Amino acid sequence: MTDHAENGRIERSTPQSNDVNSPDGDATGMNGRAERSDGRAPSANGRAEGVGAQVENPAGQAENANDRPGSQTVRAMEPTDRAKSAAAGSPPLHVHRLRVKAAAGDYDVVIGSHLLAAADRFFEGVASADAAVLIIFDEALATAGYPQTLQTALSQRFSSIHAVALPTGETSKSLLQAERLYAECLAAGLDRKSVIVALGGGVVGDAAGFVAATFMRGIRFVQVPTTLLAHDASIGGKVAINLPQGKNLVGAFHPPRLVLYDVETLRTLPSAERSSGLAEAIKHGIIRDPGLFEFIAAHAEALLEGDPSLTAELLARSCQVKADIVSLDERESGLRAILNLGHTVGHAVEALAYGAYSHGAAVAMGMVCETRIAVRLGLAQPELVSTIQQLLARVRLPSDLPNSLKNAAAIDELIAHMRLDKKAIARSLPFVLPESLGSVRFMPAVSEQIVMEALAD
């Protein structure tokens, strides 16, 4: 094995060790259902039913960790990861596993502890052992050793592994960095059968995903998220880079082949980033899963401190909401727009406040403002505003716009920005509005007067 690092790039090559199965996931298309897989044999009636983040645990029991109403078919899978790892002589892993439907091929989201060091076990269906792999990682993660751990694990399966660092921060979602990464892909010998693995938060996921979507007209892509917010970003296949004129203006739908979420990496995440990620989970609770909202309320402090087991459960439940919605509407032709709760106002705040707020903080303010709009329209009870505000405060997120954004000139600017929203038709003011916990409604055109009043509240 050779191993050297220079200029943020780590190169390693190992002798090829084992062979794996079919490189391609099934292209089964969408049937409007996201499935959770528990890896167990089917129950007596041949089907395991019910909604639940299925947990593979050392005792071999799949627990229903979700009390949300509804019913789904849970696909019975081949041997469990536990069984496979036992066969390989490795310790069992305790994972939540869910499945997302995508036209290009369904994919698994695997959530658990210590997955980085065992990553090779999950790549079996991703690519054959002779595929070249390029890990693109957030340079800030090198000190924690995550890229090295992942690379070592993947070298158990793949013979050609390269890793390249991406500078930390939003500015890396650029054409300049994309061009540099294309050059790295070529230098690493990537071809159409190769795999790009994104290790980092939403920035790396979006940038590496964009490169994977476009290099040689699209190659395989795996997301290994390391921020809480990236649970939202890593599912659904949207990848993008920014232009000087605005965020995410150049992009594609390019679903990953696998999302591998090691919650242990979240231990090093600054608490402000944890709060930011919780905003998206609270959003998922409001739009679709009141039980998730209550789960966050019940464990707010432990989640802020990064408790791995509760974080894994939170992620499983929140990812399930996203998985359900993008499985129903992969290309955002309708339903998927509800994921924009809080974002119409939130994006305008981010644009005007020039980096003063995290994405989650801006979305938090947006969700409260949009709930106020719903109350003014008679769609929601006034108590819904305080219910949401209280939970946001507990996870240290703001509810109210700063005074600097509440004067008449700032409100005009915020509204002008909202009219540029991608969902605006003829510069209308479109909003996703909460009606109650678990239920939202899309309103394509809300009156400017009501929006102004809610912003000033």
Ligand SMILES: NC(=O)c1ccc[n+]([C@@H]2O[C@H](COP(=O)([O-])OP(=O)(O)OC[C@H]3O[C@@H](n4cnc5c(N)ncnc54)[C@H](O)[C@@H]3O)[C@@H](O)[C@H]2O)c1
């Ligand atoms: N594609 C989508 O559907 C989608 C959805 C939501 C957001 N996004 C995008 O995601 C981006 C924001 O993502 P983000 O909040 O993850 O930001 P990020 O990737 O910039 O990460 C936030 C910060 O955390 C650091 N970090 C990451 N993992 C860490 C770890 N384990 N320990 C310590 N520090 C760590 C990073 O270096 C960075 O400083 C935005 O560009 C946004 O547009 C995309």
Ligand SMILES: [Zn+2]
């Ligand atoms: Zn968001």
